Amino acid sequence: MATETTRPVLRVDIKRPQRADARRNFDALLSAAREAFAEKGVDASLEDIARRAGVGIGTLYRNFPTRQDLLSAVYFGEIEELCLAAEEAADLPPWEALTTWLRRFVAYVATKRAIWESLNRESDSFQEAREAMYAAGTPLFERVQAAGEARADMSIDDLLRMVSGLTGCNFVDEEQRDRVLQIALDGVRAR
């Protein structure tokens, strides 16, 4: 389903370089950045990223003139995947579809701190990512509400902030995180 999607697109036009050596560096930088951002959040040191990639700092700046460019290149793809996951879940019954997607959402957020931060920072370029996530989640949530299985006095914004808040803080272990999340979602259910 939806192979030729017209979903609001997250366009990043940082072009992969032409020359072979340049392409190698470009890719190394991307994966080093993915690693560093996941580990230290969006404030990870750019010099550290260049080091991890085994590349000079100059090369980093040539490919990604600003920190935002690098962040975008790394994360917009992943958020895109999240949006796709929402479409895939659409076949399930309303409540399962929603929780399935949220589970996926949580899995992402837990490891990729930047996604979480993108929900919590006031930044233009993150705005776009946030909107894409909301657009993806809204149909799922509205379906649940239409089925009378979730309280009507709640928005997707409420829901995602709730889930991301619970995901963004430390728990003793995964088991506790799931349990607490489950409890909070119980509050979302219509009674």
Place this chain on the structure above:
Amino acid sequence: MATETTRPVLRVDIKRPQRADARRNFDALLSAAREAFAEKGVDASLEDIARRAGVGIGTLYRNFPTRQDLLSAVYFGEIEELCLAAEEAADLPPWEALTTWLRRFVAYVATKRAIWESLNRESDSFQEAREAMYAAGTPLFERVQAAGEARADMSIDDLLRMVSGLTGCNFVDEEQRDRVLQIALDGVRAR
């Protein structure tokens, strides 16, 4: 009630200096630090704090040899107040007592980022603060559970992490924060 409490004490023994000028600086540092920590979180720059206090960096280090010493001096007092609030709420009916205290808890956490961080960091000296908070909240929560008004399969640790998670992330406004918190607490209620 409990004027001569034997509650686990948060002891900080950084002694206020003897000489008049030293005492002035000590106090100025404390309030500058309170301000800076609230504003920028526990990572606020020590040099900035000294500047705000109108004092040399050396003076800061003389009074508070480590960042932890300063943090402790600032926050343990406030956490102590939080614990007192729990005792005061004890007169109310179980569920109200708990939510009254949690409301207080939220009010603190929202403005004092360090308290929130103290729940989310792995640090020895915060451990102590965390334990004090837990000790204060446990009676309230257990009372609610005993009254059958909260689900039994949840601990005070679960509850506080849930609340602090929801408090620690941004909401559009206070109203949304309260609404979402209310929804999550609905999930805590026994059905």
Place this chain on the structure above:
DNA sequence: ACTATAACGGAGGCACCCCTCCGGTATCAA
């Protein structure tokens, strides 16, 4: 008033980060 000394404050060494600039190098088309 005078002095012993507690307390001051900021210069300075070290570390890290950001970003620019440019001499050197690897690539690729001819």
Place this chain on the structure above:
DNA sequence: TTGATACCGGAGGGGTGCCTCCGTTATAGT
């Protein structure tokens, strides 16, 4: 093979923060 050039890397200047050290100053007891 070779030359034009796209691309490299890191030195270096500017900024901030941490913490120590020590010459200078204010205080308090006599």
